[in-house]
Amino acid sequence: MKFFNTFKKVALGVCLAIASTSCTDKFESLNTNPVAAATMDASYLLTYNQLSVSGHTYEMWRGNLLHGMVWGQHLSTPWGTQTYVTSDGWGTAYWDMTYSKLVVNTQEIVRLTQKEAAKNAIIKAWKAYIFHRLTDFWGDVPYSEAGKGIASGILQPKYDKQQDIYTSMLSDLKEAAATLSTAGNSYGAADLIYKGDHAKWKKFANTLRLRLALHLIKVDENLAKQHAVEAINGGLFDSNADNAIMIHTKGDTYAAGTNGSSAPVSDYSFRGGVVLSSAFMRILNERNDPRLPIFALPNAAGKYVGAANGNVDAPRDPDTGSVPNYNTVFAQDANAYFLTYSEAMFLKAEAIQRGWVAGSASNEYEKGVRASLNQFGVKATDAEAYLKNANVVYDASKGLEQIITQKWIGLYTDGFEIFAEVRRSGFPKFLPNEINGVIPRRLKYPLSEQSLNKNSYTEAVSRQGADTETTKVWWDK
Amino acid sequence: MQNFSLFFKRTSLFLATWLFCFAVVAQDATISGIVKDATGETLVGVNVLAGDGKSNDSNTGTVTDIDGKFSLRVPKDKTQLTFSYVGYLAQTVNIDGRTSIDITLEADVISLGEVVVTAFGIQKAEKSLSYAVTEVQGASLIQARENNVINSLAGKIAGVQISRPSTGAGGSSRVVIRGNRSLGGNNQPLYVVDNIPIDNQNINPASRWGGIDYGDGIGDINPDDIESMSVLKGPNAAALYGARAANGVILITTKKGKAQEGVRIDYNGNLTVENPLILPNMQNTYGAGKNGKLITDQAELLRLSTQWNGASWGAEMKGQSALYWDGTTKPYNAQPDNIKNFYQTGTTLTNSIGVSGGNDRANFRFSYANLDNTGVIPTSTLQRNSFTFRGGIELTSKLSLDAKISYIKTNANNRPNLADVMDNPANGLLWMPRNTDINDLKNYADANGDPRNYTSETFVQNPYWSMNQNVNNDEKNRFLGFASLKYKLTDWLTAEGRVGSDMYTSDRFAQVALKTKYRANGQINKDVYTVREDNAYLMLNFNKQINPDFRLSGVLGTQITRQKFQQVGYQGSDLSLPNFYVIQNATTRANNYNLVQKEIQSVFGQVSMEYKNTFFLDVTARNDWSSTLPKGGNSFFYPSVSGSYAFSESLGLPENILTFGKIRASWAMSGNDANAYSLYPTYSFSPSASHLGQPLGTIGSMANQDVPNYAIPLANMKPEQTNSVEFGLDLRFLNDRLGLDLSYYKVNTSNQILQTTVSATSGFPAAVINAGEMENSGIEFLLRGTPVKLDNGFRWDVSFNFARNRNKVLSLTTGLDQLTLAQDRAVAIQAIPGNPYSDIVGVDYKRDANGNKMFDKDGMPMAADNVSVLGNAIPNWIGGLNNTFSYKNFTLGVLIDIRNGGKIFSQSARYMHLNGNSDQTLTGRAEFYAGTGGYVGQGVVETGGANTKAVDPELYWKSVFDKNIISDFVYDAGYIKLREVNLSYRFSDDILKKVPYIKGASISLVGRNLFFFQNGVKGFDPESNFNSGNGQGLESGAIPSYRSYGVNLNLKF
The missing domain is CATH 2.60.40.1120 (Carboxypeptidase-like, regulatory domain)
Structure with a gap:
């Protein structure tokens, strides 16, 4: 080897002699990517993160529309998930994009804002929003170690128990609301949702905490009640002006969003076979709902007709069925609704109805209906008429069903939440020939996890139960 | 600069x-x-x-x-x-x-073909070589020519596998020498033209989601300029060219002027026509419909050609009256040629002229070549113009200069879109019901300008709409050149300085018209790539006869390589005005900018010793410093030793028995560096730039449509390492009428630097890792002989080359069970430890313990619970049989190219079974519709016993599709192909004497890829990959490969 070492020295000497300066001094700068930044402002990360929750067609069509909205009985399609089986590719699309666009940047913002209490509180509340969709879809998911491939070098994050994820999210939301009552720093204009308005973020944290609390009603009513009461007392959304929205404009790349359904805005997409489900159309028709023409386009005969879900061969085309209205809620410039005042009122009505807090469930219910109709642009006079419809007038004997049915209608385009509501409440009531089968309780994990994150996957499955659509997530048990 | x-x-x-x-x-x-x-x-x-x-x-x-x-x-x-x-x-x-x-x-019978060009253009006696080098003369590349010159080597050299993906006339080629070495990186050889490495990347190739093959670097080289090509097969031969040469080197020496009287002019004209070599095997019995019935409602008819409705599951076509997709009622007849008739006869006309001259002090050569191709796909064209000037001069008795500059301009229109994308015309044709008349689609737009199509399915497009409305074009301007100054220090020592550059811009534009399905708002896409590679060498060459028995030669040198890659581009969508494809017409715009640079500095040396013209020893050593590796660890060293012994002389056998015999052995190492910017994490802004006026930042980076594309970097990266050994035997018998050249080699590449997919839950789609080992070992031989040599001048020369490479993935990284090389619907191509590279992985039928397919009680197929390996894309062996018959002025060359074994998955076949177009879907159909039977799956019933249940073939194949069972569509990719036929007539001097000016003339009838003697993939060319990347064994919407034949005229003035 001595010869080689000598050779190297001689060689290096020759090399040095040729180059006027030292050979490799400029290598570091040469190997610095000129089109990438070495550091980044957390505010810019937040903007992208908020926008990405409303999402791209790619993941939202596959995750929200084809799984959530179909299994939550808003839509009917000719494609695989229609028969209540997970489409691996489509489920994976939502999983992959959520972790590699949202979770990773959320973790990074949490890290970067550790010394800025209010900013840190806001991102923690937002983090709970991102993760509750994931865990409600799948159950146990990577949480505490997720998105830390660079920060901690973790390539195969463990799956956290859903119970632990909920505990952490509820605690983060509680802390966030408390912190936002005092602290001062803000993301300013980079915060596309509330423009740095801490009061609104505080209401967001409380409202989301209430949503999460009510998800737990089956598994731990006391815990649900405890968080619900604190959240309501902490202050919920007061009007539609408090809604957490992502505004879209015509021509923007993220267009078409609404609450993430982000359908490709072209009538061709819907001619491909997506129509509203027969359950959804029945429930709206029964109430002569003024949101019908906003939600859907009539079929060739001028009627609002849906197609059945489940394992049936139903014609799905604009001639026979109603397709989602791509001029309004599925339009390119439609807002994406993340969390609304209307839902806050329905959540509160449920808490009152359950006797957890004082108040009039009927009043809150009506506020919720009015807010939803207002949100979708229905005239106030039409809203009042609607509230007098026999199927809409509040009837305490079936209050929970009414509250949740109205909430389910108002959550149009949010497949994640309607799927969760259907599972945890059993409402609305669907007819057997509308659902034709058994509605799944969760999505199967992406196949890729079985190879790329094998040990974590195996551990989660052995803990949670078989990786099938019929296994119930923790809060659904 | x-x-x-x-x-x-x-x-x-x-x-x-x-x-x-x-x-x-x-x-x-x-x-x-x-x-x-x-x-x-x-x-x-x-x-x-x-x-x-x-x-x-x-x-x-x-x-x-x-x-x-x-x-x-x-x-x-x-x-x-x-x-x-x-x-x-x-x-x-x-x-x-x-x-x-x-x-x-x-x-000199012993030394026929004696001198070959080796690294740095050093000419060596073939008998002194201690490693495998094969040389091909430029003349053999000119007559039966290929647009991409490297395709001409197919079947000619042992161990060199050349596959031309099905990507159109100007596409890239995949060349792999002695197997794949790199798990995730480049596996193709380094191309060196006149001792200057050139760039061969296929920028932005097609993926499963479509794309266009814009060609590679070697494809630009004008075959008429090539004097010879040498293939240096292993790292042994390539030690002097550095890291990139670990996959072998293809050395191209271009022509230069020679000392002569006057000026010599060479003209070559070549005209070929091209037709599809092979088209999908379609049935011609049943037409549009479902359940064996005609469809009488137009809307329902238009819902055909989808995954859930099939295409040709209708009634038997007997000329009865039927409703057609366009609303007309016509006789219901098969259109057996409706795919064939979409394609046209392509033509390629190449004219080249070379002017050269020189005296004993100076020489020059100028050449111009023009290639004009009209594609087999309508509207697809390719033009290439090449200019080269080369000159050499002895400035003094000691100082000489040699220089060359080439300019190559390539223009292409409408290169086909590939793979699973609706603008791929081959895709649109697969779904067409069998009674569809292709002529009815030629009028691709209706009165409103909306696309007319045989289906309302969003993802199946009228191919004429694709080729006329969603068009693309590109222009590539490339300069290649070098200058070399040599100074003779003594009669045995020469100093040389050599600089060379390869620089080009590739300017690409593609449009999507308004009203196009799925993208109704129109799109514009523009990318300009600027690529440059500079190399500079300083070398000291020595060559000294120490004493009559001992000779020492070699080189000591340094090299600097600089590479720069720049991309500037924009995308626009939501066009305002129709037919106005400028970015200002797009209301949504996004920009791209990328810049990648790297530098490698090297010192290297080689010493060759010859003793008594019998013993030969070569020692090489090289050290590289790469900018892509971390400070303190950016230097890597690799040596090689090789030797040979020409034993025949010591044996003293008569030359008419053993003419020549040699054994050789070598050992070599090679290193490799990383991609630029693989060490430290970075942040970036989204390609979408902003939302509501606010910038969009992210950790890592995102591609268009905000798809994350960042790989977790690796700070303590170490160089890759390749170790190889090779043994060889060269025997010639019977006064060289019979020869055998045999090699055995084993190459291990470890510590591989690769990007691997990681769980997205890590926050990133990929990570750079520094692990994994792959082994290749194999034997190859060239057996050549002259079986017939008659006194009347008739001669038959034949050579057979054979290579059998055994590849094995030894390890990946901890926690990684497989590395996915490519993916498509229901299938993945993977590297799995313990298996050869390129396993085809997907869902098989459920099988019993004896391997029988299992069916449920209704006779429907059952799918296995998990994916499994269904085949491997690597051939068992490859070979070529090359015959040359010569008689007087006639020469006939016949080249047969053989690939034995290896598999390919056909996505097209999968679709054709689902939609009822494949001729394989006829099984059981007539019986089912007649109520006498149906499709009976060969295998066992779940509950035991042979399956006898007859089912509707339509439901059977839909079930196979829905369950992702793909094992029916994995085919044997072996073939025996008539690769090249070339019949030449050289005009004799007697005739030429009567013609003024002309000093030499020959005319040839040429043909390439003429037909298959054997093909395991029915209806497709086994070379039907949609790109030339590592994920081989995957066909999807293949553009047919072409048969070409024509005439070549060669004149010398």
Whole structure:
């Protein structure tokens, strides 16, 4: 080897002699990517993160529309998930994009804002929003170690128990609301949702905490009640002006969003076979709902007709069925609704109805209906008429069903939440020939996890139960 | 920039001096004559040197011209002339005051093809080589030519696998020498033109989601400029070219002018026509419909050609009256040629001219070539214009200059879209019901300008709409050049400085018209890539005969390589005005900018020792410093040792038994660096730039549509390492009428630097890792002989080359069970430890313990619970059988290309089974519709016993599709192909004497890829990959490969 070492020295000497300066001094700068930044402002990360929750067609069509909205009985399609089986590719699309666009940047913002209490509180509340969709879809998911491939070098994050994820999210939301009552720093204009308005973020944290609390009603009513009461007392959304929205404009790349359904805005997409489900159309028709023409386009005969879900061969085309209205809620410039005042009122009505807090469930219910109709642009006079419809007038004997049915209608385009509501409440009531089968309780994990994150996957499955659509997530048990 | 301005300076200096030099008139006595071989044929290019009996003076020399004539002015002190020529014994004669000397040279049977070009253009006697090098003469690339010259090597060289993906006339090629070495990186060889490495990347190739093959770097080289190509097969042969040469090197030496009288002009004209070689096997019995019935409702008819409705599951076509997709009612008849008729006869016309000249001090060559291709796919065209100027001059007796510059301009229109994308015309044709008349689709737009199509399915498009409305075009401007200055320090030591550059821009534009399905708002896409590679060398070459028995030669040098890649582009969508494809017309716009740079500095050395012309030893060493590796760890060293022993002389057997025998052995290491910017994490902004006026930042980076594309970097990266050993045997018998060249090699590449997919839950789609090992071992041989050699001049030469490579993925990284190389719907191509590279992985039928397919109680297929390996894309062996028959002025060459084994998955076949177009879907159909039977799956019922249940074939194949069972569509990719036929006639001197100006002429009938003797993939070419990347074994919407035939005319003036 001595010869080689000598050779190297001689060689290096020759090399040095040729180059006027030292050979490799400029290598570091040469190997610095000129089109990438070495550091980044957390505010810019937040903007992208908020926008990405409303999402791209790619993941939202596959995750929200084809799984959530179909299994939550808003839509009917000719494609695989229609028969209540997970489409691996489509489920994976939502999983992959959520972790590699949202979770990773959320973790990074949490890290970067550790010394800025209010900013840190806001991102923690937002983090709970991102993760509750994931865990409600799948159950146990990577949480505490997720998105830390660079920060901690973790390539195969463990799956956290859903119970632990909920505990952490509820605690983060509680802390966030408390912190936002005092602290001062803000993301300013980079915060596309509330423009740095801490009061609104505080209401967001409380409202989301209430949503999460009510998800737990089956598994731990006391815990649900405890968080619900604190959240309501902490202050919920007061009007539609408090809604957490992502505004879209015509021509923007993220267009078409609404609450993430982000359908490709072209009538061709819907001619491909997506129509509203027969359950959804029945429930709206029964109430002569003024949101019908906003939600859907009539079929060739001028009627609002849906197609059945489940394992049936139903014609799905604009001639026979109603397709989602791509001029309004599925339009390119439609807002994406993340969390609304209307839902806050329905959540509160449920808490009152359950006797957890004082108040009039009927009043809150009506506020919720009015807010939803207002949100979708229905005239106030039409809203009042609607509230007098026999199927809409509040009837305490079936209050929970009414509250949740109205909430389910108002959550149009949010497949994640309607799927969760259907599972945890059993409402609305669907007819057997509308659902034709058994509605799944969760999505199967992406196949890729079985190879790329094998040990974590195996551990989660052995803990949670078989990786099938019929296994119930923790809060659904 | 410094390198290049230096290059230009040198070039202009050269030009000025060259012109001056031609004016110089020498003095002294003139000797002229003619050189012939034993058969009386004149020999062109014979070296003639004058000498004084002690040494030859290379300053006084010439070569014979096209007629074998020479004329040399000889100083008075020279008393001898030495004539030397490759393949012939050198001859020295005394001048003895003569002014005319005619010579007949004797063929040297042992050393036929004696000299080959090796690393750094060093010419070596073939018998001294201690590693595998195969040389191909440029002449064999010209007649039966290919648009991409490298395709001409297919089947000709043992161990070199060349596959041309099904990507159109100007597409790239995949060349793999002795198997894949790199798990995730480049597996193709390094191309070196006139000792300067060139860029061969296929920028932005097609993926499963579509894309266009814009060609590679080697495809731009004009075959008419090539003097010879040498294939250096292993890292042994390539140690001097550095890291990129670990996959082997293809050395191209271009032509230069030779000393001669007057100016020589070479013209070559080539006209070929192209047709699809093979088309999908479609059934012609049943037409549009479902359940064996006609459809009478137009809307329902238009819902065909989808995954859930199929296409040709209708009634038997008997000419009955039926509703068509366009609303007309016509006889319901099969259209057996509706795919064939979409394609047209393509033509390729190539004209090239070379003008060269020179004297004993200077030489030049200028060439121009024009290629004009009209594609087999309508509206698809390709033009290429190449200009090259090369010149050499001896500035003083010690200083000489050699320089070249080439300019190549390529313009293409409508290169086809590939893979699973609706603008791929081949895809649109697969879904067409069998009674569809292709002519009905030619009018691709209705009165409103909306697309007319046979289906309302979003993802199946009228191919004429794709080719006429969603068009693309591109232009590539490329400069290749070098300048070399040599100074002779002593008679055994030469210093050389050499600089070379390869630089090009590729300017690409593609549009999507308004109203196009799925993208109704229109799109514009523009990308300009600027790529540049500069290389500069300083070398000291020595070559010394130490004593009569011992000779020492070698080189010591340094090299700097700089690479720069820049992309500037924009995307626009939501067009306002129709048919106006400028970015200002797009209301949504996004920009791209990328810049990647890297530099490698090297020192290297080689020492060759020859003892008694019997023992040969080569030692090489190289050290690289790469900018892509971390500080403190960016240097890596790799040596090689090889030796050979020509044992035949010591055996003393007669030459008519054992003419020559040699054994050789070598050991080599090679290193490799990383991609630029793989070490440290970064942040970036989204390609979408902003939302509501706010910038969008992210950790890592996102591609268009905000798809994350970042790989977790690796700070402590170490270089990749390749170790190889090789043994060889070269035997020639019966006065060289029979020869065998045999090699065995084993190559291990470890510590691989690769990007691997990681769980997205890590926050990133991929990570850079520094692990994994792959092994290749194999044998290859070339057996050649002359079975027939008659006195009347008839001769049959045959050679058979064979290579069997065994590849094994030894390990990946911890926690990684497989590495996905490519993916498509329901299938993945993976590297799995313990298996060879390129496993085809997907869902099989559920099988019982005996391997029988399992069916449920209704006779429907059952899917396995998990994916499994269904085959491997790597062939068992590859080979070629090359025959040359010559008789008088006729020569017939026939090349048969063989690939044995290996599999390919056909996505097209999968779709054709689902939609009822495949001829394989006829099984059981008539019986089912007649109520007498149906499709009976061969296998067992879940509950036991053979399956006898007959089912509706339509439901059966839909079930196979829905369950992702793909094992029916994995085919044997082996083939025996008639690769090349070439019948040439060389006009004899007697005829040429009567024609003024013309000194040589030949005419040839040529054909390439003419037909299959055997093909395991029914209806597709086994070479139907949609790109030339690592994920081989995957067909999806393949554009048919082409058969070409035509005529070639070669004239010398």
